[in-house]
Structures are given as structure tokens and as C-alpha cells.
Amino acid sequence: MENHDVGNLRRGPWLDEEDERLTAIVKALGEKHWDALANESGLRRSGKSCRLRWMNYLRPNLKHGEITYEEEHIILNLHKQWGNKWSRIAKRLPGRTDNEIKNYWRSHLKKKIEAQQGLHSCSEAKQDFSTPECRGSSDEYIGGESKMNEKDGIFGTWSLETPGPSSNMSAFGCSSPYERHISDWMSSCCWQQQHDYNQQTDEIKQHEDCMGMYPCFCQLESEPEEDTMHNVWDLWSPIWETG
């Protein structure tokens, strides 16, 4: 990749020296007024370029490692709900940027989904979770760790239908014997005894947020222990509640 000078502004990859200078100036002036900040820094970069570099690379607490299976599940399900709202999805994945998620989606997930949808179009859409194929032979989500069976793909074998705001587990094509149990539990967590469906505001949002977690439960091979579910809740609720 080459560096380019357009007018008085530099373009192309950032140098370590530029990163250091940008980091220092952002810490001093804060994450705002990017044009002024760019001028102040002495960097021959546009404010827009500085902002992008900071947001996608230099910002503290960014994760730069591989996307985990749990994160992948969340991306898949939130994308199913929201479409290409990358920044919105990124808010559900602390430490991940919209650009990172977008790239991951394009390079990893899109093809898998298309392949999966191809399979669905050739076979029965409804799945029976009582069969080993539908549960996924070794896909489990126990105690906060999941194992993905490569041949089953990232979805396991759930339906790809988009859930509505009042959907339950069946929206994912789950007909697991544990469906009601988990659904009830999710409801108790997410709906907070909301019965007035004419006032679906914050509760609806909470429910939508929880949908990103559904696949993990869909892959449980056996009825989850109450403690397990609460461990999972403890693990993910801070993420749902932030953003």
C-alpha cells in the first residue's frame, strides 16, 4: 500500500509516529472536534481520517483478536434482526468496531449463510430438535463455553426465519423439548412481567437484545441446570445492558 499526499493531507496507512501523536492529542483534547484536533496535532490528516483511526484501531479496550463463537452468534442474530446496522451491532459487542464486524460478516459469515440457505431451500425447513442432527452432534453451550462442529456450520440447524418482536423460541425453528423451559426463563429475564403489549417500548428492545443469545440455548444438548442459565445470564447481561 502506498502513501499518498493529496494537497496538504496525507493518506494511506498510518505510521507508528502518527498513532502516538494522535493518541496523545485525543487523550489531551477528548474524542470530539476532530477537524480541530487534526489541525492541533500537526498531523497532515483529515479530521475524518483521525476519527476513523482512533475509533477502529487506537481506542482503548478494543479487542484485536479473533471473533469468538459467542460473538459470531450475536452478530448473526442481530444482523438477522437489524440488517446491515453495523454500528448498532457493534454496540452489543464491547471492544469490537463496526468496521471489524462488517468485514467479518462479508468475509466469513455471508458465504456461510448463503450456503446454509441453499441447503434449506433443498430440504425441509422445519427441524426437529429431538434428532441428533438438529441438536448438532457436538455443539454445546455449557458453562459459558461453546464448541462448534465444523460440518454443522455456524447455525447448527435452526430456521433462518426472522423473528418478530413477540416471537418465542419457535421463531428460530426450535422445537426442542426444553423450549418452553428456556423460553419461560428468557421471558422472565427479558420481559419483566410486561403484559401490556400496547406499550411495547423499552421491554421490546430488551427482548430484541436477548435474541442475540438464543442460539447458545438452542444448542443445549440437555436440559440446562438453573445454575447454568444464571451463569450465562451473569456473563451476558452486562453486555445487553450496555450499548
Next chain:
DNA sequence: AATAGAGCCAACCGCCACTAA
């Protein structure tokens, strides 16, 4: 070992929404 093609990802571009003057 050389080459072509595919995949990945950082960075850029253009559009839109918001805000202040």
C-alpha cells in the same frame, strides 16, 4: 520456485442527520 487467484482488512468515499449560526 513462480504465478494467479482468492481472501482479508485498513482506509477511503459519499451520503445523511444533526446542530449552531
Next chain:
DNA sequence: GTTAGTGGCGGTTGGCTCTAT
């Protein structure tokens, strides 16, 4: 109400790396 400036978002590009031949 209008306009200019700014920031945020999603789409796209282009170069580097990896893999297959």
C-alpha cells in the same frame, strides 16, 4: 427557514497475504 460545518454510518476500494496450481 436556510445554510455551513461536523460527525457518524454503510458501502467500496486497493494492497497485502495466503493458498493452490
